[in-house]
Amino acid sequence: MRKEKSLKKQILVILISFSIFIAISVGLIAMGSFYFSKLNIIEHNQKQVLFQIESEMDKFLLKIYKISSYIKDNYPQDNNLLKNIVDTNTNISSILVLNKDGIIEDFYASTNLRIYRGFDYSNQEYFKNIKNNDDYWSNVFLSTIDEEAAISYSFKLEDKVVVLLVQLKEISDFISRFKNQDNTYMVKIFDSGGTVIINPSNPDLVLQRFNEKSQKVFTELIDVLKPYEFKIFYSDSFSEEQYGTYTSIEKTGWKIVIRESYELILQSLNNIIFGMIFSMVLFLSVSIFLSLKISKRIFKSFDDLQQTTASIANGNYNINIKKSYYNEFNILLNSFNKMKIEIDKREDSLEASLSSFKSLFNSTMEVIVIHDRGICLDANNVAVRFLELNSKSDLIGKNLLEFIDDKYKELLVKNYKKNTLPYEFDIVVRGEKHTCLGQGKFIILNKKIVKLSTIIDITELKAKDRLLFQQSKMASMGEMIGNIAHQWRQPLSMISTCASGIKLEKEINEISDERLYESLDLIVENTQYLSKTIDDFRNFFKADKVIENFCVNDSILKVLKLLKSSLQNHNIQVETHLKGDLIINGYPNEFLQVLVNIINNAKDALIMQDINIRFINIKTCIKNKECIIEINDNGGGVDETIISKIFDPYFTTKHKSQGTGIGLYMSHQIVAEHMKGSIYAKNIEFKKDKENYNGCSLIIILPIVES
CATH class of the missing domain: 3.30.450.20 (PAS domain)
Incomplete structure (x- = not known):
């Protein structure tokens, strides 16, 4: 036997649960907002630092290039050229002039330990790698001149090679200015091979030519993300997680990494989080207190009402009805008072009603x-x-x-x-x-x-049923169209998506006017589109619709604009290859519905696949005086045993809560019956960017209007 539940207990549980839910929800949303705001500030600051370093790096490289141009214009006319350049430029420690075989013909070094004319440097990186280039930036190497870690810039001078051994002290001093809140240096620079060039936090790593290509700064950040994309990664140098990004110097291949301790970021949020938790607890306590206070008054009214109804049910109509604190309960109690009076009257009329029932019977x-x-x-x-x-x-x-x-x-x-x-x-x-x-x-x-x-005798009606069969079929068809018009309003979810997206971006102060106007335009455009398509669905089988000429490519672009937000939300890329002005004669709005059905089906198939890359390709062309529209996806295709049934009415591969099975059926009806074309599906295998994919291809063939 089912156990009866207490209404009082349920009301109290609901009030307290609602209070807890509101307090926790508001707290979590607030904490999340503070967290992401903190990350946004850090990301902005780190980007600004990288912009400054990139600018300084460009100035530095420009100085080196100017020196190389000066050497090209004045060597060997000026005998003291190399000496003057090394002595006057702190960025250059040595200059070597090698002949076509890599033998030193001329040189000058600020510190000459082991360098002489006639030395063979043909095996050095800066000589070997310039053979097929006009100039070359080397990775970090051990200099034979001063036995220090060095970087060189070499360039061709007629049949010779000039090598500038570059010092990065100027850049190192510049990036040493940027520190985090824990007084650690923010920036580290690697060469194209992953060897540390500049590391203010640990200069010894530069002297040791320490290579971090296998470290997580590369495997989790540089090798997997684009420049200026942020991520949490583990730093072996600091033995903790860091939050940061990087950028690349295109001319040299150097990687500039900027980071901040993720643990310190979280610690900086602790006070805010503790404050939010305290506020949540306080709000929760007040809410529970008020809930108990309110429920006590409500329960008192319930008890009085229960006592009154029990007395009336037992035939005690003389009970004194007490007034309640709440007006709604007083109205109900007054109704019971009136009910007492009416019961006496109805008992008198009950026998008369029984007599009337027998007559009606x-x-x-x-x-x-x-x-x-x-x-x-x-x-x-x-x-x-x-x-x-x-x-x-x-x-x-x-x-x-x-x-x-x-x-x-x-x-x-x-x-x-x-x-x-x-x-x-x-x-x-x-x-x-x-x-x-x-x-x-x-x-x-x-x-x-x-x-x-x-019991009703329907013998004669059954005979008439046969005559009404055809009319009944037509009535059912009209009813189906009404259902279709109702189901077609589902795209309104796109409007909800745009609105919620605007709200979220507004809450985190990341929305731009361009993004706002774009979303609002999309909402208005969807609303107008849905209003028009609903009317068209209701007129689906009528013969009085207007036929007109319209451009297929324009319709495709319009649909993609309407579905842009939905596709982007699911990381679906759309590629179009639209050829010529394909003008066809038919119903442009119904054709939009066909495209929406097909693209939405492709989207649903892609969402169900656990793949990283999702895309839809749309191609149009003219062949044999017919317009060919091909819509392909990499969603894995359709089971060969059912692909011939996908255009049948009410056939669907989705769960009943997700699809009605009439989308592709209607698309087939519009193309075949209304536009005198054809539509069919097939599974395809294709290669894209050297990767193999499986998918489904929907092909529409329509007669074109000849000019």
């Missing part, structure tokens, strides 16, 4: 029988006449199955045990069968549960 057109599991207890006069009996006494006490055709007796026995909707069966009266429509409901009569069954 015998004056209906239907056969009415009251029975207990098929044994007749009472019946109206219509039943006596229909069964061709002499009097009601010939029926009372008999088993009704005596009048039922044998093949329906089992059905009636089952229906004796339950309330039934109308169902058909045959009654035999003096050897003649009558097709009847019956319905039964349980009622209480004299404190006993019995069944009241009504």
Whole structure:
């Protein structure tokens, strides 16, 4: 037996649960907002630092390039050229001039430890790698001149190679200015091979030519993300997680990494989080207190109301009804007071009503029988006449199955045990069968549960059914169109998506005017589009729609604009290859519906696939004086056993809550019946960007309008 629940307890649980839910939701949203705001500030600051370093790096490289140009213009006319450049430019430690075989012809170094004319440097990186280039920036190497980690810039000078050994102290001093809140340096620079060039936090790594290509700064950040994309990555140098990004210097291949301790970021939010938790607890406490206070007053009114109703139910109509604190309860109690008065009046009229019921019982057109599991207890006069009996006494006490055709007796026995909707069966009266429509409901009569069954002779109506069959089919078709018009309003979810997106971006202060106007335009455009398409769906099978010439490519671009937000939300890329001005004659708005159905089906198929890259390709062309529209996706295709059925009405591969199975059926009807074209589907295998994909291709063929 089902245990009864306490209304008081449920109200109290609901009030307290709602208070807890509101407090926790507001707190979590606020904490999330503070967290992402903090990250946005850090990202902005780090980007600004990288912009400054890139600018400084460009200035530095420009100085080197100017020096190389100066050497090209004045060497070897000026005998002191190399010395003057090294002595006057702190960025250059040494200059070597190598002949075509890599032998030193000339040089100058600020510190000359082991360098002489005639030395063979043909195996050095800066000589070997310049053979096929006009200039070359080397990675970090151990200089044979001063046995220090060095970087070189080499360039061709006629048949010679000039090598500038570059010092990065100027850049190192510049980036040392940028520190995090824990006083650690923000920036580190790597060469194209992953070796540390500049590291203010640990200069010894530069001298050791420490390579971090296998470290997580590369495997989790540089090798997987584009420049200026942010991520949390583990730093082996600091032995903790960092938050940051990087950029690349295109001319040299150097990587500039900027980071901040993720743990410190979280610690900086602790005070805010503790404050939010305290506010949540305070709000929760006040809410629970108010909930208990309010519920106490409500429960007092409930108790008074319960006492009043119990007294009335027990026949005590003289009870004194107390006024409640709440006006709504007073209205209800006043209603009970009026009910007491009305009960006396209704008891007086009850006998008169019983007499009227008996009269009504015998004056209906239907056969009415009251029975207990098929044994007749009472019946109206219509039943006596229909069964061709002499009097009601010939029926009372008999088993009704005596009048039922044998093949329906089992059905009636089952229906004796339950309330039934109308169902058909045959009654035999003096050897003649009558097709009847019956319905039964349980009622209480004299404190006993019995069944009241009504029966209508529909023998003549069944004959007319055959004549009305075709008309019924047309009526069903009209009803289906109404359902289609109702279902077609589902794209309104796109409007909701745009609106919620605007709200979210507004909450985090990231929305731009351009983004706002674009979303609002999309909402207005969708609203107008849906209003028009609903009317077109209602007129789907009418012959009075206007046919006009329109451009297929324009329709495709319009649909893609309408679906842009939905596709982007699911990371679906759309590529179009639209050729020529393809003008066709037909119903432009219905054609939009066809495109929307197909692209939405492709989107749904892609969402169901666990893949990183999702795309839809749309191609148009003219072939044999026909317009060919091909829509492909990489959603895995359709099972070959059902691909021939996807255009059947009410056939769907989706769950019932997600699809009705009429989208592609309607698309087929529009293309084939209304636009005199054809549409079919096939599974395809194709290669894109050296990757193999499987998908489905929907192909539409329409006659074009010749100019």
